[in-house]
Amino acid sequence: MKLVGEKTVKGILGTIAFSAISALLLIALFILNEGLPFIFKYGVREFLFSSDWQPHLNKFGIFPMIAASLWVTLGAMIVGAPLGVAVALFLSEYVPQAVMRIIKPTIELLAAIPSVVYGFIGVMVLAPIIRNSFGGPGLSLLAGSIILGIMILPTVISISIDSILAVPQSFREGSLALGATTWQTIHMVIIKASKSGIIASIILGLGRAIGETMAVIMVAGNSVNIPTSPFNSVRTLTANIALEMSYATGLHRQALFATGVILFIVIIILNSIASVAIKKRTIKK
Amino acid sequence: MRIPPKYTQATAVTILGGATVLTIVILVFIIFFILEKGLPVISLNFLTSNPQEMGKAGGIFPTLIGTILLPLLAIIIATPLGVFTSVYLSEYTKETKITRVIRFGTDCLAGIPSIIFGLFGYIFFVIALGMGWSILSGGLTLAVMVLPTIIRTSEEAIRAVPKSYREVSFSLGATSWQTVKKVILPNALPGIVTGIMLSIGRSIGETAAVIFTAGSSLRIPSSLFDSTRTMAVHFYILAREGISAENAYGTAATLILAVLLVNLSAYWIMNRFISKRS
Numbered sequence: 001m002k003l004v005g006e007k008t009v010k011g012i013l014g015t016i017a018f019s020a021i022s023a024l025l026l027i028a029l030f031i032l033n034e035g036l037p038f039i040f041k042y043g044v045r046e047f048l049f050s051s052d053w054q055p056h057l058n059k060f061g062i063f064p065m066i067a068a069s070l071w072v073t074l075g076a077m078i079v080g081a082p083l084g085v086a087v088a089l090f091l092s093e094y095v096p097q098a099v100m101r102i103i104k105p106t107i108e109l110l111a112a113i114p115s116v117v118y119g120f121i122g123v124m125v126l127a128p129i130i131r132n133s134f135g136g137p138g139l140s141l142l143a144g145s146i147i148l149g150i151m152i153l154p155t156v157i158s159i160s161i162d163s164i165l166a167v168p169q170s171f172r173e174g175s176l177a178l179g180a181t182t183w184q185t186i187h188m189v190i191i192k193a194s195k196s197g198i199i200a201s202i203i204l205g206l207g208r209a210i211g212e213t214m215a216v217i218m219v220a221g222n223s224v225n226i227p228t229s230p231f232n233s234v235r236t237l238t239a240n241i242a243l244e245m246s247y248a249t250g251l252h253r254q255a256l257f258a259t260g261v262i263l264f265i266v267i268i269i270l271n272s273i274a275s276v277a278i279k280k281r282t283i284k285k
Numbered sequence: 286m287r288i289p290p291k292y293t294q295a296t297a298v299t300i301l302g303g304a305t306v307l308t309i310v311i312l313v314f315i316i317f318f319i320l321e322k323g324l325p326v327i328s329l330n331f332l333t334s335n336p337q338e339m340g341k342a343g344g345i346f347p348t349l350i351g352t353i354l355l356p357l358l359a360i361i362i363a364t365p366l367g368v369f370t371s372v373y374l375s376e377y378t379k380e381t382k383i384t385r386v387i388r389f390g391t392d393c394l395a396g397i398p399s400i401i402f403g404l405f406g407y408i409f410f411v412i413a414l415g416m417g418w419s420i421l422s423g424g425l426t427l428a429v430m431v432l433p434t435i436i437r438t439s440e441e442a443i444r445a446v447p448k449s450y451r452e453v454s455f456s457l458g459a460t461s462w463q464t465v466k467k468v469i470l471p472n473a474l475p476g477i478v479t480g481i482m483l484s485i486g487r488s489i490g491e492t493a494a495v496i497f498t499a500g501s502s503l504r505i506p507s508s509l510f511d512s513t514r515t516m517a518v519h520f521y522i523l524a525r526e527g528i529s530a531e532n533a534y535g536t537a538a539t540l541i542l543a544v545l546l547v548n549l550s551a552y553w554i555m556n557r558f559i560s561k562r563s
Contacts, residue, residue: 021389
């Protein structure tokens with residue numbers, strides 16, 4: 001009786017263990033099934049590289065949104081990556097462990113703040129500042145980049161800290177014993193040893209920035225155009241989906257799912273790169 | 286032209302320390318900005334009365350109900366799936382190709398943006414399974430979204446249970462499942478609860494995945510098949526359509542307080558857990 005029970009339990013647990021991967025496959029299946037046929041029917045080149053997005057005329061070119069997503073994400077990286085890595089280095093190398101244990105969870109609260117709240121702060125605080133100092137509408141590529149840059153901080157910081165702390169203590173001691181300062185130890189030893197983890201943290205941040213929706217809708221302005229300056233109003237891929245999904249039907253809705261397909265593929269590629277980078281770190285360790 | 290190490294050291298401390306201070310200032314600013322403008326709006330009446338004119342006046346009572354129901358449903362569904370997955374990964378199998386695939390799937394699921402979950406929930410739960418815009422569709426979508434968080438935190442908690450506990454249990458003749466039930470899960474409980482709290486926090490603040498699956502009805506739901514509106518969605522609609530700045534701030538402040546409460550209790554549980562361990 002007991003033996004049979006054990007086997008049954010193992011069988012049940014083994015089945016449940018596939019829930020996450022099944023969910024992922026189900027998501028892939030349904031998004032691809034809804035979007036891919038449209039892409040092939042409409043033409044891959046026409047869909048990706050045409051700038052003509054006029055759903056009421058059945059014109060579905062998403063190039064302006066691709067450009068906007070890339071620029072906003074690049075901007076978020078410029079804001080968030082150096083800041084995040086700097087914080088991670090400071091917390092793990094200059095601050096006593098006890099203090100870090102208080103500051104790290106505090107900073108991780110940034111991840112808990114809902115994205116609509118970030119968007120709202122962007123609208124109420126950041127956009128007026130940009131409007132008053134540089135002109136333009138304020139709701140812009142720049143505003144989106146800054147808000148997203150802040151939103152990716154917790155991702156960059158916690159994963160970087162994990163990989164920096166994984167550097168063996170003896171590396172630090174060796175460097176300090178040779179008379180190096182903490183900074184020399186950081187840039188000659190620590191950064192080199194934790195490079196792949198730091199890169200992984202930035203890639204995961206990149207994935208988060210590209211996929212963020214609500215905050216970007218609120219602060220980036222949402223006009224469909226290829227940005228020529230940071231003060232332009234832009235619409236990202238994610239914003240395009242969320243803005244039009246509520247009323248889209250037929251071909252238009254399929255086009256939005258097709259936009260989702262592009263996003264999905266980009267995210268899976270980024271995650272795969274990051275997971276390889278993190279694995280490299282663990283193997284080296 | 287070599288800069289003496291003393292100066293590079295001082296510059297590095299200033300820049301890295303400055304970055305840290307800046308980050309904390311941004312966090313504190315966001316929280317205080319919302320609370321300062323929103324707290325005066327919050328009153329018992331605001332929390333317990335129905336919205337009028339699409340939220341221009343009145344309170345946020347129905348959105349409180351939605352904000353409680355959706356995460357609750359998500360947790361009820363995702364917790365057993367997530368915990369048992371991590372039990373299987375850490376107790377019942379060695380590292381094989383299959384576990385690597387499961388882990389990779391979990392990592393990928395964790396990185397998927399919420400708008401994709403929204404699209405999926407809409408096409409799968411709302412349309413294909415015919416659940417319509419409902420609490421059920423929204424809860425299921427959120428369950429899929431938080432599953433990776435629960436798997437990861439539970440697995441960490443389970444792995445942190447000392448090996449000797451298992452050995453003692455086995456030496457007393459307990460089976461694997463008895464060991465899991467009586468020894469491992471009770472000892473890993475605080476870590477598992479932390480994961481659940483973090484998932485609740487994320488669900489409360491979620492907008493993109495909820496708005497396309499649970500809809501945005503302001504009526505008080507009478508069954509799981511009714512549409513509902515969460516606080517996050519309500520706040521988004523109030524702010525974006527410029528319905529009422531005052532009520533938007535009030536809703537945002539309630540939202541922030543709820544999320545902070547949930548996350549701080551998660552850390553509190555985790556800290557007690559860690560200090561008990563060491």
